[in-house]
Amino acid sequence: MARSLVIVESPAKAKTINKYLGRSFTVKASIGHVMDLPKKTIGIRLPGEEEGGKKKKKSKAKKGGKKAKGQEKQAGKLISIDDEKIFEPTLQIIAGKGKVINDLRKAAHSADAVYLAGDPDREGEAISAHLALVLSKPARFIEQEPSVSRFKKKEARPEEPVKKEDETDSKKEVVAIDPKKIFRVTFNEITPKAIRAAFDKPRQVDSNLVDAQQARRVLDRIVGYKVSPILWDKVRRGLSAGRVQTVALRLIVEREMQIRAFVPQEYWTIHAMLDAGQPPLFEAKLFKHQGEDKIVASVSKAKWQVAGVAQKEKRRNPPPPFTTSKLQQAAYNRLRYTAKRTMSLAQKLYEGVELGDEGSVALITYMRTDSVHVSNDALIQVRELIPERFGSNYLPEKPNYYKSKKDAQEAHEAVRPTDAMRAPEDVRKYLDEDLFKLYQLIWQRFVASQMLPAI
Known part of the structure; x- marks a missing residue:
């Protein structure tokens, strides 16, 4: 009897869930994300750039004016802001994830059903959506080439590429998984009751959550690719700009400018330490007053008395559980x-x-x-x-x-x-x-x- 396949993000989570599901299920881990934007290009359709990801280049007027015209004819079509697929990302299988995906494809091929049990948030939904894509449309996506960071030493060697023989074998074995047998399950806690409830009501991948994650990832890439080079040129090589930290830095700078522009005004408060003959000392405060010197002179030798004592019960409510x-x-x-x-x-x-x-x-x-x-x-x-x-x-x-x-x-x-x-x-x-x-x-x-x- 064929088992159902459950895919989660981490081996630790797979181990815990496997204990509760029993022998009818096989639990495997994707080990995080399986697809992402390309490493070497921005991987997003941006307005003003040529089809295929090339930037628009300004032609300089030279002697060969006719040659410039010829070059314009050969240039690719520019992406318009009204393009239906504007800001659409190009996804690739993350370098090194080919073996993991092939293992999942083999397990999914012999399974009755495939349950995507990623975390119940945007990232988990995106991982589940990407898994569904690489299982149901295996020929559509390519694996990224291993690369070395541009800031690492030149001597650093890139990871060894996958052997061509292995790639050929994997291509022969790739079989598309029927999307109708792929389901999404979520649970907020890994307990037997929560897991049973999730598998009793499987659903399809939530495209709205996937779009939310994709929008965030696209913003990360656009800000990183467009702003980081400015930092390298103006501040220091190796710095990076992020979707959140860039905006947060502006808020900090604007606040600092307000602090520096603030003009301080002198003010005073009056505190009287009173001794009733027995400890402890009693402190009295004067909040609203004018003419500090006159007040201090008039009360320094005055006799003080307590006009009234008010006792109040102070209640401190318990805080809510953690977010x-x-x-x-x-x-x-x-x-x-x-x-x-x-x-x-x-x-x-x-x-x-x-x-x-x-x-x-x-x-x-x-x-x-x-x-x-x-x-x-x-x-x-x-x-x-x-x-x-x-x-x-x-x-x-x-x-x-x-x-x-x-x-x-x-x-x-x-x-x-x-x-x-x-x-x-x-x-x-x-x-x-x-x-x-x-x-x-x-x-x-x-x-x-x-x-x-x-x-």
């Missing part, structure tokens, strides 16, 4: 982890870590999210944990619900433990120090989010 940005901020403030380090550790916790006899277990939900939504199952579980572990006086009558920002994707959940009952100390012996600290931070934040306010 990606809040997790990065908290990890830096409390653990001094960079954003990159935090996301790398969170990726490992999401994909699964070895927990002794249990095998590979995913400890947190998907870590790229802007939502504070929590599933009902997770709420029920954490509300059982709080009175059992901390006491019933910490548990509110009803669950705490938090409002996400306006454009948040509520289909995603907040970053939380997949099992609230799995306390940090229960898994400490299986995790290295950094993984443990981050898991502890996520677990504590989630549990605290469902407690009563502090008074």
